[in-house]
Amino acid sequence: MxxxxxxxxxxxxxxxxxxxxxxxxxxxxxxxxxxxxxxxxxxxxxxxxxxxxxxxxxxxxxxxxxxxxxxxxxxxxxxxxxxxxxxxxxDLADRVEGLLAGRCLEGLGLARRAGQAVTGFERVRVALQTSEVAILLAAADAAADGRRKLTALARAMIGGCPEVALFSRSELSLALGRENVVHAALLPGGLADRLALDVDRLAGFRLWDGRMCNDFGTQSGAQ
Structure with a gap:
């Protein structure tokens, strides 16, 4: 799990x-x-x-x-x-989900262009070791082992940080301008603050396989 x-x-x-x-x-x-x-x-x-x-x-x-x-x-x-x-x-709830997801992904693109986002497991690992990270991102289908390693490193280096797993690899890749993005991180700043609020709202709407997402990507009832 x-x-x-x-x-x-x-x-x-x-x-x-x-x-x-x-x-x-x-x-x-x-x-x-x-x-x-x-x-x-x-x-x-x-x-x-x-x-x-x-x-x-x-x-x-x-x-x-x-x-x-x-x-x-x-x-x-x-x-x-x-x-x-x-x-x-x-289908108003679905429309709201789409709008919120679009706003979140737009924010990720802005963070990339502003130099406030890093992508790839190794780059995220280095960022956690050398600088403060505001938000960790993982694709919804990311391997549990990789997520656990970065979560543990975040706890060890900076006392932990919020983790978002609401987006698919294709969504992250398109927003961040890289192929096959599985792991990413946002550095502290206004764009990270905006994303934090937006993903919190999106988490109340996003469905995976017909089930609600809790805590930014963990499916309710998942085992």
Whole structure:
């Protein structure tokens, strides 16, 4: 069984703790905006996911979990919040997952171009030994032995760091501009901070083989 990856949320959402909390329209609970996904209505009343928080219009917020979106659909929460008829696609949770994944992979590309990402097992190992690493990344199908070695080295050298295993090799390779990327690492900085928040939200939506991912890539119920 693959060792559980470190949760990022507890360590990073405090960075946004000064933000005013928002209410999830499905559950009624209040959360930091970093733990939510914002939705707006298009001019014709279609519900749009605004994962970057930039679209105009009055925001409607849901906890960043697939179950929260499904609950909102079953309770007609968007229509209630908007106080009007709305158009909601039945695959909205899948669409949110795709948007969040795209945002994460875009962030990895930015980190590569900024010189804040390293790829390959040996380069990651050297980075852990010689500099501070903010986030470890491993392909979802990476060998457990390689992940264990880098996790152990991170604990020994820097006291551990968050580990993300939500992306396939092809996704990592395309985002990082290298072939067959299995292991990578992000160095500390604003891009790593942004990725930490985005993958935390993505973890609430991503499915592998029909099962939810927990702790950034460890499948619930996996043995």
């Amino acid at each position: 693959t060792a559980p990856a470190t949760r990022i949320r507890n360590a990073t959402t405090t960075a946004a703790s000064g933000s005013r909390q928002r209410r999830c329209i499905a559950s009624g609970r209040r959360f930091d905006p970093a733990q939510l996904v914002r939705f707006v209505l298009s001019p014709d009343g279609a519900v749009l996911a605004d994962v970057g928080g930039r679209l105009p219009g009055r925001g409607m917020w849901l906890e960043a979990r697939r179950e929260a979106v499904e609950l909102a659909l079953s309770k007609q929460s968007f229509a209630r919040a908007a106080k009007r008829q709305v158009q909601v696609e039945p």
